[in-house]
Amino acid sequence: MSKVEIKHLKTEGHEVVFGRHSLAEMAELFSEDLYRDVKVFILVDENTLSSCLPAMISKIPGLEEAEVIEVGAGEETKNVEIVSRVWEVLTELGADRSSVLINLGGGVVTDFGGFVAGTFKRGIRFFNIPTSLLAMVDASIGGKTGINHSGLKNEIGLFNNPKSVYVDPEFLETLPRNHLLSGFAEMIKHALIFSPGYWKELLEVSLLDLYSLDDSIYRSIEIKNEIVSSDPFEMGRRKILNFGHTIGHALEAYSHESDTKTLLHGEAIAIGMVCESYISHKLTGLSAEQLKEISSFIFSLFSKVNLEGYTFHRLIELMRHDKKNRDERMNFTLLTEIGDAVFEVDTQADMVIDSLNYYQRWVG
Numbered sequence: 001m002s003k004v005e006i007k008h009l010k011t012e013g014h015e016v017v018f019g020r021h022s023l024a025e026m027a028e029l030f031s032e033d034l035y036r037d038v039k040v041f042i043l044v045d046e047n048t049l050s051s052c053l054p055a056m057i058s059k060i061p062g063l064e065e066a067e068v069i070e071v072g073a074g075e076e077t078k079n080v081e082i083v084s085r086v087w088e089v090l091t092e093l094g095a096d097r098s099s100v101l102i103n104l105g106g107g108v109v110t111d112f113g114g115f116v117a118g119t120f121k122r123g124i125r126f127f128n129i130p131t132s133l134l135a136m137v138d139a140s141i142g143g144k145t146g147i148n149h150s151g152l153k154n155e156i157g158l159f160n161n162p163k164s165v166y167v168d169p170e171f172l173e174t175l176p177r178n179h180l181l182s183g184f185a186e187m188i189k190h191a192l193i194f195s196p197g198y199w200k201e202l203l204e205v206s207l208l209d210l211y212s213l214d215d216s217i218y219r220s221i222e223i224k225n226e227i228v229s230s231d232p233f234e235m236g237r238r239k240i241l242n243f244g245h246t247i248g249h250a251l252e253a254y255s256h257e258s259d260t261k262t263l264l265h266g267e268a269i270a271i272g273m274v275c276e277s278y279i280s281h282k283l284t285g286l287s288a289e290q291l292k293e294i295s296s297f298i299f300s301l302f303s304k305v306n307l308e309g310y311t312f313h314r315l316i317e318l319m320r321h322d323k324k325n326r327d328e329r330m331n332f333t334l335l336t337e338i339g340d341a342v343f344e345v346d347t348q349a350d351m352v353i354d355s356l357n358y359y360q361r362w363v364g
């Protein structure tokens, strides 16, 4: 796509505006009468405050006077005490029902900000400007917002759609490499569950050339949006987005509770996708060649994590308690082939352990 092109994707009640000039459109919006007497708040974390806010203001000069609310960077921000502090700040700064919140940041800021906006005075309007790859292709799309509670991830939250999402890939220039790769894991997932053609495209993408990623980012947004629109409240088909996540979430949680190296979400999902592709080969007909193709690609991007120090039965316990599962049964989303997934496949612990061993034995 040309670098000046702006794409619009209509979704349930709002739209995604995509492109390196997409914020120019937001600038027009905020110069309209509609927003003239409205108080605007911009939510940032400490990193997007320094790396993204100046660029955003230069693209949307009308927001120069907006109040900036800063939270700490990282998952710890998604907690109810910090939500409560931000509610207080909004009140002190005179926010009312007509106010607008702009979330400028990664998935933590868009999840947290969407929740604050959905609850303050029974809901105020909000916009997402995702700045991490993961937030662009995943967290800012689909209407899920929320915070962690009682040690459980995303335990409290609501489905709450923004007015619009503005995706400007230029923000990725300052994103640390490991976070770029973490977001790329979700793009790989989109290809595996939905589109063999997109999979072939991703095999050719270079993460060293950020410009070359633009089309793929847009394709991922389209895929996520299409799946979510067909099942906004996750009654069925949306569950295919959980591919790689049953094992991935357990690994991620384990890496936080044990003294092994902490895994980023996408790093854990990458391992989960290798393991769940192995299970797909055993249970749902994924061919041996495609299993190898998937594994080789993922190992070519993500360094292998040594799982020797991991206690496998604790991982199984974490999977059984995952909120995706009912009755402690382990339900997996699996592939039948690259580009096609099935959900709620009942899977036994032995099979999961075999898959972790498959990952662990990989030598390329």
Ligand SMILES: NC(=O)c1ccc[n+]([C@@H]2O[C@H](COP(=O)([O-])OP(=O)(O)OC[C@H]3O[C@@H](n4cnc5c(N)ncnc54)[C@H](O)[C@@H]3O)[C@@H](O)[C@H]2O)c1
Residues within 6 Å of the ligand: 045, 046, 047, 048, 051, 052, 073, 074, 075, 078, 105, 106, 107, 108, 109, 111, 131, 132, 133, 134, 135, 138, 139, 140, 141, 142, 143, 144, 145, 154, 171, 172, 173, 174, 175, 176, 179, 182, 265
């Ligand atoms: N709502 C959903 O559907 C959904 C889906 C997937 C993930 N999530 C949530 O998203 C969160 C993870 O998102 P994330 O990986 O974006 O984490 P994050 O928001 O913590 O961002 C990662 C790091 O990058 C920094 N950062 C972001 N953009 C930057 C930029 N342009 N330049 C420099 N630094 C930048 C952040 O400050 C942070 O340190 C999790 O809380 C997860 O639960 C939600």
Ligand SMILES: [Zn+2]
Residues within 6 Å of the ligand: 138, 186, 245, 265, 269
């Ligand atoms: Zn994910």
